[in-house]
Amino acid sequence: MLSFLPQLVVSGIATGMLYALMALSMTVGYRATTVVNFGHGDMLMVGAYASYMLVAGVGLPFGPAIVFAAAFLFLLGFAAQRLLMQPIIAGPHLSLAMMALAVGYALRGFARIEWGNDVLKLPRAYPSGAFMLGPVVVTMDDIVISGVVLALLAVLFLVFNVTAIGQVIQAVFQTQRGAALVGINVRAFHATMWGAGAALGAVGGVLMALIVPLTPDIGVATLVRGFAAMTLGGFGSLQGAVIGGLLLGIMEKVLGFYVSTVFIDITAYLVTILVLLIRPKGLFGQHATLRI
Amino acid sequence: MRGGRRIVWLIPLLLVPLPLVLDQYQQYVANLILVYVPVGVGFNVVVGNLGQLAFSNVAFFGIGAYTAGILMLKLGLPWWITVLPAGVMGGIAGAAASVPALRGVRLFYLAIMTLAFGELMRWVYIRWEPVTGGSFGMAVPEASVLGWALNVESRKFYAFLVLVVLVIMLTDRLLRSRFGRAFVAIKGNEEAAAAMGIPTDRYILLGFAWGGFVVGIAGSMYAALVGHLSPASFDLTELILQFAIIMVGGLGSLAGSVLGAALLTAAPEFFRDLPGFEELLFAVLIIVVILFLPRGLASLLARAHPLFDDRYFRE
Amino acid sequence: MAALLEISDVSVRFGGLTAVDGVSFEVSAGEVCALIGPNGAGKSTLFNAVAGNVVISSGRVLLRGAPIQHLTPHEISARGVRRTFQNGGLFAHLTALENVLVGLHTQVASGFLGLLCGAESSRRAEAAATRRARELLALMELDQVADHLASELSGGQQRMVEIVRALATDPPLLLLDEPAVGLAPPMRDRLGGIIRRLAKERGLGIVLIEHAIELVMSVSDRVIVLNYGRKVADGSPAEVRADKRVLEAYLGHA
Numbered sequence: 094m095l096s097f098l099p100q101l102v103v104s105g106i107a108t109g110m111l112y113a114l115m116a117l118s119m120t121v122g123y124r125a126t127t128v129v130n131f132g133h134g135d136m137l138m139v140g141a142y143a144s145y146m147l148v149a150g151v152g153l154p155f156g157p158a159i160v161f162a163a164a165f166l167f168l169l170g171f172a173a174q175r176l177l178m179q180p181i182i183a184g185p186h187l188s189l190a191m192m193a194l195a196v197g198y199a200l201r202g203f204a205r206i207e208w209g210n211d212v213l214k215l216p217r218a219y220p221s222g223a224f225m226l227g228p229v230v231v232t233m234d235d236i237v238i239s240g241v242v243l244a245l246l247a248v249l250f251l252v253f254n255v256t257a258i259g260q261v262i263q264a265v266f267q268t269q270r271g272a273a274l275v276g277i278n279v280r281a282f283h284a285t286m287w288g289a290g291a292a293l294g295a296v297g298g299v300l301m302a303l304i305v306p307l308t309p310d311i312g313v314a315t316l317v318r319g320f321a322a323m324t325l326g327g328f329g330s331l332q333g334a335v336i337g338g339l340l341l342g343i344m345e346k347v348l349g350f351y352v353s354t355v356f357i358d359i360t361a362y363l364v365t366i367l368v369l370l371i372r373p374k375g376l377f378g379q380h381a382t383l384r385i
Numbered sequence: 386m387r388g389g390r391r392i393v394w395l396i397p398l399l400l401v402p403l404p405l406v407l408d409q410y411q412q413y414v415a416n417l418i419l420v421y422v423p424v425g426v427g428f429n430v431v432v433g434n435l436g437q438l439a440f441s442n443v444a445f446f447g448i449g450a451y452t453a454g455i456l457m458l459k460l461g462l463p464w465w466i467t468v469l470p471a472g473v474m475g476g477i478a479g480a481a482a483s484v485p486a487l488r489g490v491r492l493f494y495l496a497i498m499t500l501a502f503g504e505l506m507r508w509v510y511i512r513w514e515p516v517t518g519g520s521f522g523m524a525v526p527e528a529s530v531l532g533w534a535l536n537v538e539s540r541k542f543y544a545f546l547v548l549v550v551l552v553i554m555l556t557d558r559l560l561r562s563r564f565g566r567a568f569v570a571i572k573g574n575e576e577a578a579a580a581m582g583i584p585t586d587r588y589i590l591l592g593f594a595w596g597g598f599v600v601g602i603a604g605s606m607y608a609a610l611v612g613h614l615s616p617a618s619f620d621l622t623e624l625i626l627q628f629a630i631i632m633v634g635g636l637g638s639l640a641g642s643v644l645g646a647a648l649l650t651a652a653p654e655f656f657r658d659l660p661g662f663e664e665l666l667f668a669v670l671i672i673v674v675i676l677f678l679p680r681g682l683a684s685l686l687a688r689a690h691p692l693f694d695d696r697y698f699r700e
Numbered sequence: 701m702a703a704l705l706e707i708s709d710v711s712v713r714f715g716g717l718t719a720v721d722g723v724s725f726e727v728s729a730g731e732v733c734a735l736i737g738p739n740g741a742g743k744s745t746l747f748n749a750v751a752g753n754v755v756i757s758s759g760r761v762l763l764r765g766a767p768i769q770h771l772t773p774h775e776i777s778a779r780g781v782r783r784t785f786q787n788g789g790l791f792a793h794l795t796a797l798e799n800v801l802v803g804l805h806t807q808v809a810s811g812f813l814g815l816l817c818g819a820e821s822s823r824r825a826e827a828a829a830t831r832r833a834r835e836l837l838a839l840m841e842l843d844q845v846a847d848h849l850a851s852e853l854s855g856g857q858q859r860m861v862e863i864v865r866a867l868a869t870d871p872p873l874l875l876l877d878e879p880a881v882g883l884a885p886p887m888r889d890r891l892g893g894i895i896r897r898l899a900k901e902r903g904l905g906i907v908l909i910e911h912a913i914e915l916v917m918s919v920s921d922r923v924i925v926l927n928y929g930r931k932v933a934d935g936s937p938a939e940v941r942a943d944k945r946v947l948e949a950y951l952g953h954a
Contacts (some may be wrong), residue, residue: 107396129493130501166471181675183594187438188635188675191628198625199668215641270598314619317504320497328494355512369490369498440756555816561813562826563801563808566794570802573791578786580751581865582777584808637793697798698830699823 094351100229101346107235110242111300115315116334117249122170124266124329126288128178128189132197133294134316135163138175138309139200140166140295141302143210159173159299165293167217170291175284177298195264197312204309213307214361215299226237239301244298246335255330262286321361327378336376390566392692397550404539411637413610414651419545420606421650423552424632427599431479432472433637434560435592436572438492441482441499442627444506445597447619449475449604451510454525464528464535468548468605475601476594478506484691487586496536508543510616522615525608533559545606552599556690557639559595562621566697568592569637626653629667632674635681640693644682704729705750705761705906706871709716709770710759712929713746721929722759730903735918737926738950739782743909744786744877750907751783751875752769752776763873778806782866783875786932789862790850798848800833803868821926836847836864840894856887863894874898876908880900882913888912892919917941925949 115137116381122130130136140162147158173196183186222233253259265282266270273279305311318341327338341364348356368375404412428442444565449471456467486499510517517523528535528544535541560563567588579585608614624651634645649667656663674681686693703726714719715856720742727733735743748754751760752773761769768776777783782803790799801808808829814822837843845853853861859879866874876895880888892915899903899921910916916923916937923940925933927949933940940946 115622131496177672177676184679185436187432187436188679190438190493190496191632191671194625195668195671197668198621198664199672202661202663202665202668205664206659207661209660317501321499324494324497324650359505359508362501362508362621366485366498366505367499369485369494370488373490373494380647426704447919496755510878527793558815562806563829564815566798566802567795567805569789569798573793574785574789575791576753576773576789577785578802579773579782580777580789582774582869583802584774697794698801698833699826700830 096228097350098347099227101350103226103229103231104235105346106339107239107342107344108345109339110239110368111338112322112341113246113335113338114242114297114300115294115319116326116338117331118297119319120290120329120331121293121324122174122227122287122290122335123323125290126174126178126182126283128182128193130287131190131194131202131316132173133193133290133319134314135197135200135204136166136170136291137202137298137301137313137315138312139169139324140291141215141307141311142204142213144299145213145307148218149216158293159296162299163295167288167292169288170286170294171288173291174278174287175361176217178287179280179283198255199314201309202279208309210308215302215307218358220304234304237303239302241296246291247318259284273286282314317365318361320366322340323375324365326363327375330348330375330377333375333377357362392622397596399544400546401543404542409538412542413436414654415539416538416545416610417649417654418650419542419549420548420610421627421646422605422607422629422643423603424627425634426552426556426639427475427596427603428567428627429631429637429639429642430560430599431593431596433635433641434565435589436569436587437483437486437589437593438496439482439489439499439593439596440503441478442596442600442623443619443621443624444482444499445475445478445600446604446607446623446627447506447510447616447676448478448597449525449578450600450608451604452524452601452618454604455516457526457528457608458523461526462645463530463532464605464609465530465544467608468602471519471608475604476598478601479595479597480590482597483590484587486593491519503619507616507619510619510643516529517616518614520616521615522617525612525614527612528609541610544609547570548602552602555637555641556595556599560639560695561697561699564588566618569697571636581673583676591678624666625667625671626650626658629670632671632680634682635683638681638683638693638695640686640695641681641683644686646676648682660661703727704731704764705907706748706762706765707750707758708762710746710749710761711757712742712749712754713757714806715861719754719929720926723926723929724759725924725931725934727905727907729905730899732899732906732908732919733922734738734920735907735909735924735926736911736913736916736925737932739929741949742929743926745929747783747877747907747909748795748877750776751781761928780872781867781875782869782871782873783860784859784866784877784879786877786881788858790853790858792849792867793849795847795849796842796853796857797830799830799834799850799861800836800865800868803865804833807869811889815845817900821898833868836868837861855882856884859883859887859891863891868900871904872903873905876906876910878909878911880910880912888915891915893917898952 119133129226142163143165144158147153169303177192222229269279322332322337326333345357345360348360431437431439452474453467453471456462482499482502487493511520530544535544567583573587575585629647630649635641653663682694705727707723707725711721712721715732737743749756752771756769760767763779781926783868809825833844837940842860880891896919899906920937923937925946932949933943
């Protein structure tokens with residue numbers, strides 16, 4: 094029985110990479126604005142659909158399609174934050190949550206109107222195949238997804254820690270008032286970060302479209318898994334998002350095999366609920382729950 | 386009781402002759418509105434009055450509906466007997482949903498958890514086939530009250546009207562008492578509320594339980610109305626409809642819940658064959674309300690008549 | 701007779717920081733006791749410790765001889781301790797009247813089931829509470845604004861309403877957290893008069909944190925000075941004013 098474990102872990106890491114990307118993209122927006130984007134999953138869905146249109150409709154090769162989709166989502170995220178969230182930023186948290194949620198629903202409504210409830214499949218961008226890595230089977234999908242995510246993570250790591258922009262971002266993450274005092278345009282920052290988060294999410298959406306059939310509702314499952322990963326890793330922590338995502342992917346596969354296939358669906362829900370009840374800080378979280 | 390408030394009792398009286406002027410379909414829509422009034426009322430108590438970001442309302446609705454349906458189908462109980470258990474199950478679910486809040490979970494964390502709870506319930510409806518009938522759902526036997534079969538829409542109307550009036554009356558009494566004030570106090574400044582001797586944990590539990598109870602009862606009405614329950618009825622599209630009801634109507638306002646339900650419940654009917662429009666409409670409505678009328682329609686009407694003005698005390 | 705409030709060797713530590721270090725003092729009924737000291741001296745922390753918002757690390761807090769340091773804020777409040785807050789303790793979504801009604805919460809004799817059933821006793825209890833709240837506001841000449849939302853009131857009015865709310869149940873011990881902040885001098889004098897009357901005529905024990913030294917000196921029976929978490933002086937206003945250590949404490953922070 095245990096002989097299956099390596100395979101499960103490897104497959105889990107591959108899906109986990111996707112969750113890590115989703116969680117990371119959500120965390121970027123959250124760290125910048127301290128608002129959770131409940132519509133994030135749907136932005137990701139739009140990214141996936143955008144790439145579908147570009148690849149299947151216009152015939153664009155895969156690489157450029159991802160870039161265009163990311164750019165489009167950047168603009169969308171930027172606009173959403175600037176036009177809809179910023180005006181109410183000082184208001185009650187409920188309004189912020191509802192606004193983000195409503196934006197997501199609006200996007201889903203658009204997608205459904207445009208494409209109905211049909212299931213779409215992204216045309217193959219590279220030949221399907223599988224390799225043996227010791228006792229473990231690794232598919233082309235696994236490699237492509239993991240590769241893209243790792244590359245993105247490397248780029249992000251460099252940007253954050255090495256470039257000047259990265260220093261600015263880190264500074265604003267740490268203290269918004271301080272940043273404003275130094276002359277950083279915090280409002281533009283907010284909008285830009287939401288855009289960046291959306292763009293990252295778009296990439297995740299496209300990657301997801303490689304392995305999952307496209308419907309307007311894929312955003313929701315994504316959102317739940319992104320939350321679960323963020324919760325597990327610790328809300329607000331960038332490394333936490335990545336590690337949480339990987340762990341979630343592995344848990345789904347392992348529990349799904351050894352305990353019951355039921356867990357493939359519900360692990361994310363259970364992780365969210367249990368972690369928030371037992372150890373709200375998650376693994377690396379800085380922000381605990383509020384004490385009364 | 387101020388004179389303005391007594392007018393309220395006229396409204397259900399005026400509605401009594403309604404079935405005489407509506408055809409079957411219109412009556413069905415009116416019944417659907419009645420179902421959604423307690424949905425809005427219960428949701429509003431938790432989100433509007435208590436001020437908690439609870440996204441779990443659809444879970445309570447579904448639990449109430451399925452409780453009623455299962456009791457009728459599997460145990461052969463008549464509908465009117467299943468109403469209270471449906472409410473109780475909703476109340477228990479509400480209490481369960483409040484557990485994270487009791488442990489200090491607030492704001493977005495609570496929203497995420499309750500969202501997860503709602504989706505988890507839907508997963509249960511789908512997977513627990515022997516009991517819920519799975520994805521295909523379950524047929525609910527015809528409803529009856531003390532032997533009087535609710536076989537036409539007009540009969541359902543009267544049965545529902547009684548329940549709705551009861552729910553509104555009880556919730557009004559609760560909200561315009563020290564409990565209702567405590568809820569709003571907790572929403573405004575939990576620390577100060579505790580400093581006044583209010584055991585905030587217990588009251589949060591109470592608010593959630595009451596909300597769940599009321600919505601559970603709405604669920605039982607829903608089961609009687611539509612005759613068939615499926616998990617698809619309790620998905621996230623349903624959630625945004627319920628949110629729209631309380632936001633458009635007015636958070637924290639009982640009159641707002643009624644208004645919101647009256648105005649928005651019929652909308653899904655018009656969009657039955659147009660996938661996506663419903664979501665888009667409610668999303669846009671919510672966005673517009675948040676930006677331009679954050680306290681909902683009730684706040685507009687409050688200036689016109691004290692009926693719509695929330696007052697948390699009795700003279 | 702046991703003192704109303706006894707702080708017995710109380711220390712509060714947050715991680716490596718000691719905010720309050722072995723502080724002891726007593727407050728009797730009918731006594732106005734002021735807590736003063738430079739910023740960061742530990743006044744607010746001590747205050748919050750008495751009210752139950754902060755958990756103390758060692759020592760005891762005794763109310764009429766009974767320990768309360770382990771109790772939650774609402775339990776302590778139920779035992780007769782009421783407080784005001786430094787900034788905006790009022791409930792913004794409620795009117796002044798409703799705020800005072802919340803203050804009366806623990807004394808309104810309406811039960812959950814009674815209310816739901818529309819029982820006459822519950823309804824009368826609620827109506828009686830409303831009348832009482834209006835009376836209380838009228839005593840402070842605030843009846844005109846009773847039905848205004850708390851957020852619509854002026855700073856001075858808000859402060860007064862908060863005090864009315866805190867007094868609604870006639871608590872034996874009242875904690876006032878910088879009640880004079882942002883008030884114009886005439887308002888301050890009025891506040892001072894009210895505080896003295898509450899203590900002398902109604903026998904309340906009052907502890908207040910305040911930075912306005914003139915108010916403190918004119919209103920208090922005793923003044924406690926904290927510095928770096930420790931008690932530096934404890935005596936009448938005159939004694940404290942003359943105490944060199946107090947001067948050093950303030951100058952040391954200048």
